Amino acid sequence: MLIKEKVDQAIGILKEYETDCWITFVRESGIMRDPMMDYLCEADMTWHSAFIVTRSGETHAIVGQMETRTVEEMGVYGKVTGYVEGIKKDLLGTLKALNPATIAVNFSETSEACDGLTHGMYLTLRGMLAEIGFEDRLISSERVTSSLKARKTAAEVQRMQKAIGHTLEIFSLVKDFIAPGKTELEIAAFMTAEVDRRNLVVAWDPTHCPAVFTGPDTAGAHYRPTERKVERGHILNMDFGVKVDDYCSDMQRVFYVLEEGEAAAPEEVMKGFDTIVTSIELARQALKPGVQGVEIDRIAREHIVSQGYEEYPHGLGHQVGRFVHDGTALLGPAWEKYASKPFEAIEENMVFTIEPRLTVPGRGVVTIEEMALVTAKGAQFLAEPQKELILIG
Amino acid sequence: MLIKEKVDQAIGILKEYETDCWITFVRESGIMRDPMMDYLCEADMTWHSAFIVTRSGETHAIVGQMETRTVEEMGVYGKVTGYVEGIKKDLLGTLKALNPATIAVNFSETSEACDGLTHGMYLTLRGMLAEIGFEDRLISSERVTSSLKARKTAAEVQRMQKAIGHTLEIFSLVKDFIAPGKTELEIAAFMTAEVDRRNLVVAWDPTHCPAVFTGPDTAGAHYRPTERKVERGHILNMDFGVKVDDYCSDMQRVFYVLEEGEAAAPEEVMKGFDTIVTSIELARQALKPGVQGVEIDRIAREHIVSQGYEEYPHGLGHQVGRFVHDGTALLGPAWEKYASKPFEAIEENMVFTIEPRLTVPGRGVVTIEEMALVTAKGAQFLAEPQKELILIG
Numbered sequence: 001m002l003i004k005e006k007v008d009q010a011i012g013i014l015k016e017y018e019t020d021c022w023i024t025f026v027r028e029s030g031i032m033r034d035p036m037m038d039y040l041c042e043a044d045m046t047w048h049s050a051f052i053v054t055r056s057g058e059t060h061a062i063v064g065q066m067e068t069r070t071v072e073e074m075g076v077y078g079k080v081t082g083y084v085e086g087i088k089k090d091l092l093g094t095l096k097a098l099n100p101a102t103i104a105v106n107f108s109e110t111s112e113a114c115d116g117l118t119h120g121m122y123l124t125l126r127g128m129l130a131e132i133g134f135e136d137r138l139i140s141s142e143r144v145t146s147s148l149k150a151r152k153t154a155a156e157v158q159r160m161q162k163a164i165g166h167t168l169e170i171f172s173l174v175k176d177f178i179a180p181g182k183t184e185l186e187i188a189a190f191m192t193a194e195v196d197r198r199n200l201v202v203a204w205d206p207t208h209c210p211a212v213f214t215g216p217d218t219a220g221a222h223y224r225p226t227e228r229k230v231e232r233g234h235i236l237n238m239d240f241g242v243k244v245d246d247y248c249s250d251m252q253r254v255f256y257v258l259e260e261g262e263a264a265a266p267e268e269v270m271k272g273f274d275t276i277v278t279s280i281e282l283a284r285q286a287l288k289p290g291v292q293g294v295e296i297d298r299i300a301r302e303h304i305v306s307q308g309y310e311e312y313p314h315g316l317g318h319q320v321g322r323f324v325h326d327g328t329a330l331l332g333p334a335w336e337k338y339a340s341k342p343f344e345a346i347e348e349n350m351v352f353t354i355e356p357r358l359t360v361p362g363r364g365v366v367t368i369e370e371m372a373l374v375t376a377k378g379a380q381f382l383a384e385p386q387k388e389l390i391l392i393g
Numbered sequence: 394m395l396i397k398e399k400v401d402q403a404i405g406i407l408k409e410y411e412t413d414c415w416i417t418f419v420r421e422s423g424i425m426r427d428p429m430m431d432y433l434c435e436a437d438m439t440w441h442s443a444f445i446v447t448r449s450g451e452t453h454a455i456v457g458q459m460e461t462r463t464v465e466e467m468g469v470y471g472k473v474t475g476y477v478e479g480i481k482k483d484l485l486g487t488l489k490a491l492n493p494a495t496i497a498v499n500f501s502e503t504s505e506a507c508d509g510l511t512h513g514m515y516l517t518l519r520g521m522l523a524e525i526g527f528e529d530r531l532i533s534s535e536r537v538t539s540s541l542k543a544r545k546t547a548a549e550v551q552r553m554q555k556a557i558g559h560t561l562e563i564f565s566l567v568k569d570f571i572a573p574g575k576t577e578l579e580i581a582a583f584m585t586a587e588v589d590r591r592n593l594v595v596a597w598d599p600t601h602c603p604a605v606f607t608g609p610d611t612a613g614a615h616y617r618p619t620e621r622k623v624e625r626g627h628i629l630n631m632d633f634g635v636k637v638d639d640y641c642s643d644m645q646r647v648f649y650v651l652e653e654g655e656a657a658a659p660e661e662v663m664k665g666f667d668t669i670v671t672s673i674e675l676a677r678q679a680l681k682p683g684v685q686g687v688e689i690d691r692i693a694r695e696h697i698v699s700q701g702y703e704e705y706p707h708g709l710g711h712q713v714g715r716f717v718h719d720g721t722a723l724l725g726p727a728w729e730k731y732a733s734k735p736f737e738a739i740e741e742n743m744v745f746t747i748e749p750r751l752t753v754p755g756r757g758v759v760t761i762e763e764m765a766l767v768t769a770k771g772a773q774f775l776a777e778p779q780k781e782l783i784l785i786g
Contacts, residue, residue, distance in 0.1 A: 086729025
């Protein structure tokens with residue numbers, strides 16, 4: 001069971017970072033769900049609930065009494081305590097007994113996936129801890145939760161590989177559907193129907209997954225498909241992923257719609273395509289444990305600029321896992337919005353996208369997105385990368 | 394369009410509470426979505442984004458540049474600003490120009506639906522505001538957001554009435570499916586299939602919506618259906634709701650499975666049923682603008698105890714809206730976990746559940762859940778309440 005595996009992994013990470021105690025403190029997780037809940041408890045909890053994991057290997061769950069049975073039956077927690085009126089007595093009693101030097105909780109300015117504790121819940125927890133003089137023991141769990149999210153187990157990678165398999169199959173099917181006169185919306189609908197047929201769900205907001213962009217002057221990214229029609233001479237690109245057992249794929253493929261009489265894409269389109277393929281391969285070769293994402297981004301970005309294109313207005317790639325944008329370490333430039341993410345060290349078993357883009361004026365946007373697993377020996381693509389521009393006849 | 398209607402309502406509420414400026418500050422809302430986003434922007438935002446509404450009626454959205462077109466096309470915001478590297482410059486520039494005395498943001502110890510700002514994002518915002526000396530202007534938006542959630546517009550009530558209509562129809566269909574020997578899981582599956590057939594989704598976590606409990610010794614609430622079989626002499630109760638256009642229903646109905654030769658439920662079952670029906674009606678009669686939820690809970694609770702039953706281990710009822718547990722004001726006892734919720738004044742256009750329960754030993758749990766709208770003249774049920782115990786032959 002994945003939760004048991006991740007909780008055991010968390011204990012190891014707490015030892016490694018010499019962190020005594022990690023608390024995930026939630027309520028009404030059906031309304032807003034701390035991303036860490038996925039590694040701790042599948043069911044949503046209604047009332048104030050604390051999932052506690054310690055460096056010494058203890059695991060406690062303190063939850064509303066009506067939800068104890070659900071948590072007990074997971075078989076993950078050494079001790080499950082239920083309460084009726086309020087969590088404070090049981091929570092403080094447990095913490096006094098543990099007497100941890102530090103109490104790591106889920107907040108982070110850098111990393112949204114490690115920032116599941118709301119400000120109101122932080123104030124509540126801090127107020128309770130003040131009653132036993134523990135309030136200054138609170139620290140951010142960012143290092144712990146980043147590593148827990150980032151270090152994919154074999155079971156997690158396998159789920160993502162399945163999602164990637166479906167994604168590539170659907171790209172392959174839609175190739176024969178794309179034709180001059182088809183709209184972006186029709187192409188997206190074809191793909192969505194295939195997702196439904198496979199009993200899957202798309203990996204992000206279904207209003208723009210898949211995202212389909214044909215020709216020049218599109219929004220280019222993060223926008224819904226429109227009534228715009230495929231025309232000969234267009235570059236068409238799409239961004240798409242599915243979830244398998246809660247794990248995502250996130251990939252982009254690029255197509256060219258041949259003009260009448262053309263047997264191949266024109267030179268300026270091929271140059272753009274080759275530039276993207278090369279920049280991805282240069283990035284993959286540099287991506288290995290210990291380097292920083294800012295360096296990988298720089299390699300791809302400089303290659304694109306060296307070929308005479310504008311630089312892309314986003315990071316080169318992000319981690320993927322339960323969310324399409326997952327984890328802390330990022331392949332990106334030193335921009336304010338990325339905070340310290342581009343400077344986090346790359347670790348083994350992280351999974352990244354590599355997704356540079358460039359514009360070919362009058363034709364459209366060339367963008368490819370591959371997914372790569374970081375191994376001790378370097379990064380390997382999780383599927384065959386796009387090496388040929390897909391031609392629509 | 395509902396978002397436009399709710400943003401206009403928010404401006405009125407800001408005037409009423411003399412609050413200059415309300416900011417909803419989010420990032421990666423696909424990972425954790427501030428509940429207020431549903432009233433401000435349907436699409437998820439990737440990068441740091443600020444939705445600003447002022448008492449004077451100004452509306453600003455500051456979002457990542459790749460997402461400006463999505464926000465502009467909503468036609469709700471007077472000004473939409475896109476950025477590439479980071480939000481700080483545009484956000485501080487806008488706030489300096491507005492120069493609000495207070496800046497309300499979404500945190501609340503009391504109310505989870507008003508607590509969408511994460512602690513990391515709070516720290517980021519506070520840090521930015523400190524650069525222009527505005528950090529002490531931050532206040533909780535709880536009053537504003539509570540009222541915005543609680544004061545249902547006609548369009549919102551209409552959506553909930555549609556959800557209630559489907560719910561009662563499905564209860565009516567499942568009545569003919571329930572029979573001795575059927576398992577809780579089979580009964581739940583029958584209902585789920587009907588939800589699918591109607592192209593709806595259930596109102597909460599599908600692992601326990603519907604929740605079905607037959608006979609004595611069940612978990613009683615907040616637990617998944619099991620392989621337990623319906624037997625003659627059981628009380629069977631179920632908790633179920635659906636969403637229509639993002640608005641929920643949440644209702645419970647109770648059934649009795651006749652013994653061979655029985656034409657009616659035995660006396661102890663009828664007494665339990667009548668006690669619940671009466672306690673709901675007493676609560677409804679007392680529920681009106683200006684009273685506190687703690688008082689309504691006390692009326693139902695005391696009636697049940699007066700008939701010789703133990704008191705129920707939860708609140709009498711909660712608000713319903715986009716979430717099944719929605720809003721701040723609650724019909725509940727003065728327990729720690731409910732914080733100040735039971736002491737919030739009831740207002741016109743709130744929608745509450747009323748859902749007391751009691752146990753009939755050896756038979757099961759009697760529980761009915763009705764939904765009522767608070768009007769100026771008092772509360773009215775949003776559908777015909779259960780007045781007869783449903784008998785299974």
